[in-house]
Every structure is written in C-alpha cells, then in structure tokens.
Amino acid sequence: MEIGFKLMAERYEAPELVRQAVRAEELGFDFVEISDHYHPWLFDHGHSPFAWSVMAAIAQATERIRIGPGVTCPSMRYHPAIVAQMSATTAVLSGGRHFLGVGSGERLNEHVVGDAWPSVTVRHAMLRESLEIIRALWTGGYHSYEGEYLTLDDARVFDLPETAPEIIVAAGGERAAALAAELGDGLFATEPEPELVEAYTAAGGDGPRYVEVPLAIADDVDTALRNAWEGFRFGLSGWKVMSELPNPINFEAATALTRAEDMRQMASVGPDPQEHLKQVRTFSEAGFDHLVLMNAGADVEDFFAYAEENLLPELRSDT
Numbered sequence: 001m002e003i004g005f006k007l008m009a010e011r012y013e014a015p016e017l018v019r020q021a022v023r024a025e026e027l028g029f030d031f032v033e034i035s036d037h038y039h040p041w042l043f044d045h046g047h048s049p050f051a052w053s054v055m056a057a058i059a060q061a062t063e064r065i066r067i068g069p070g071v072t073c074p075s076m077r078y079h080p081a082i083v084a085q086m087s088a089t090t091a092v093l094s095g096g097r098h099f100l101g102v103g104s105g106e107r108l109n110e111h112v113v114g115d116a117w118p119s120v121t122v123r124h125a126m127l128r129e130s131l132e133i134i135r136a137l138w139t140g141g142y143h144s145y146e147g148e149y150l151t152l153d154d155a156r157v158f159d160l161p162e163t164a165p166e167i168i169v170a171a172g173g174e175r176a177a178a179l180a181a182e183l184g185d186g187l188f189a190t191e192p193e194p195e196l197v198e199a200y201t202a203a204g205g206d207g208p209r210y211v212e213v214p215l216a217i218a219d220d221v222d223t224a225l226r227n228a229w230e231g232f233r234f235g236l237s238g239w240k241v242m243s244e245l246p247n248p249i250n251f252e253a254a255t256a257l258t259r260a261e262d263m264r265q266m267a268s269v270g271p272d273p274q275e276h277l278k279q280v281r282t283f284s285e286a287g288f289d290h291l292v293l294m295n296a297g298a299d300v301e302d303f304f305a306y307a308e309e310n311l312l313p314e315l316r317s318d319t
Contacts, residue, residue, distance in 0.1 A: 010045040029312075081137060277315070
C-alpha cells in the first residue's frame with residue numbers, strides 16, 4: 001500500500017502547491033496528485049493554476065516523491081497529442097517519477113474551449129480514442145489516427161522517457177473500470193466502492209488502485225464539519241452532478257441547501273485519530289492500495305503535523 005497527498009489546486013496558488021509537495025516528501029508520503037482544473041469548484045476556493053506547470057516545478061524541487069494529475073481529461077480542453085507530450089516531458093523532468101491520471105472530464109473545466117458538452121457515452125468513447133493516441137505516440141516515431149471523434153495527423157513526441165508513465169484511469173462505474181483494465185495501467189476513484197475494484201479486476205486489471213480519502217481534522221467535531229462544508233460541500237452533489245455543472249456559481253446553487261452535518265456522508269471529522277484511521281481503512285478494505293489523503297478543512301500545516309503524528313505511522317504499519 002502507498003500513501004499519497006492531494007494537492008488542491010483549486011485552493012492554493014502555484015508556489016504554495018510546490019511547497020506542499022516538498023513538505024509531503026519530507027514527511028514520507030509516497031506520491032502527490034494534483035487536481036487539473038480550469039475553474040475551482042466554489043468561489044471561495046479562489047485559485048486554479050495550470051497543473052502541468054506546477055508538476056514541472058515539483059519535479060525540480062523534489063527528489064523521491066511521485067507526481068501525477070488526479071485527473072486530466074485528454075480529449076477536450078487538451079488534445080491527446082498534447083497530453084502525450086506534456087506527460088512525457090514531466091516524466092523526463094522528474095526522472096521517471098510521473099504517472100498520468102486521466103478521466104472523461106468535467107464540464108466545469110472542459111466547456112471553456114466552446115465545444116458542446118457530450119454525453120457520458122461519447123465522453124467514454126473519446127477517452128478510449130485518446131488513450132489509443134497517447135499509447136501510440138509513446139512508442140516513438142510518427143503516427144496518424146482517424147477516430148470517430150479525434151484525429152491525429154503525422155505527429156511525433158521527440159522527448160520520451162526511458163519508461164512510459166503509468167496511465168491511471170478514473171472510473172465512476174463498471175464500464176469505465178473495464179476501460180481502465182483494457183487500456184490503462186491502474187484504476188482511479190473517489191469513493192470506497194468495492195464494485196469498481198471488482199469490475200476492474202474482472203476485466204483483467206491488475207495494476208495499482210488509487211482512491212481519494214477526505215479527512216476533516218480539527219480540535220472539535222463542529223469545527224471540522226464547518227470547515228469541511230465550507231471547502232468541500234461540492235462533493236455532496238455526487239459525481240453525476242459534479243461532472244455536468246459548468247461553473248462555480250452552479251455549484252454554489254446546487255449546495256445552497258446542504259448543511260455542515262451532511263459532510264459526515266463523505267469525510268471523517270474531528271480530533272480523534274481512530275475516526276480518521278477507520279475512514280482510511282474503509283477505502284483500503286474496499287480494495288484500493290494507493291490511498292490519497294485529502295485535507296478537507298484544516299490549515300495545511302496543521303494537517304501535516306496531525307498526519308505525521310497520528311496517521312502515517314499507523315498506516316505504514318498496515319502496509
């Protein structure tokens with residue numbers, strides 16, 4: 001089992017994200033993953049730097065920790081040829097410490113280029129074509145591709161790493177989990193659903209299984225709930241809503257009637273380490289082996305101090 005830390009690009013400017021990655025390496029986290037957004041979820045988040053520039057800076061500022069997006073959509077805002085090039089360059093800069101997390105996209109970020117927002121069936125088909133293009137370009141030489149949705153015209157990525165990055169495919173259902181098994185090297189999820197892991201392995205997947213684990217740490221439960229609601233209530237809407245809304249104002253409206261108490265549905269809350277360890281282990285017991293700790297409310301330095309003292313020693317003993 002590996003333990004990672006989530007870099008919330010929606011909440012921090014680029015230099016602070018690099019600093020957090022350096023700190024995560026110092027504390028012994030195995031990897032960091034960064035959200036690749038054009039817009040933040042909520043107005044109060046206030047940030048959304050270009051994740052690929054941040055990862056390049058992290059690659060130069062660290063020595064050991066692995067780095068990847070969680071996740072990039074390689075079919076709309078970016079063409080897969082560009083993703084293949086960005087990812088290959090990040091792998092070279094990091095000395096092979098880069099993994100590529102990909103998914104079918106969120107309207108929040110992808111609509112900005114002005115294309116129509118496709119159905120989930122079309123988005124999955126576009127993701128399949130994107131992965132085929134990326135895989136081809138990483139073999140070296142010139143390639144062309146004519147798909148139903150995407151085209152590649154006589155393209156070559158010149159700077160390739162010695163070993164291609166692992167491709168970790170996000171899945172919210174069995175169809176995407178099967179795609180992760182077929183064309184990816186691993187699975188990425190945001191909920192502790194054993195059915196996703198079962199669908200992935202049933203389709204032949206045997207790679208790493210990443211999942212994000214939200215933890216709301218504070219000196220008391222009420223403060224933890226309030227902080228989690230202020231920063232993470234967008235997650236209460238569920239993936240089918242989260243993937244469809246176009247702007248922060250829509251997430252503000254969609255969560256206007258939620259309550260701080262509702263955050264118990266998604267995060268462990270309060271000061272008790274056993275509550276947070278139980279939350280992490282729930283995700284592990286669902287079949288995930290790369291657990292991404294998400295700071296759902298605390299000051300980031302308080303979170304790091306708490307994790308160093310109360311969580312990381314126990315979780316390392318689980319591996």
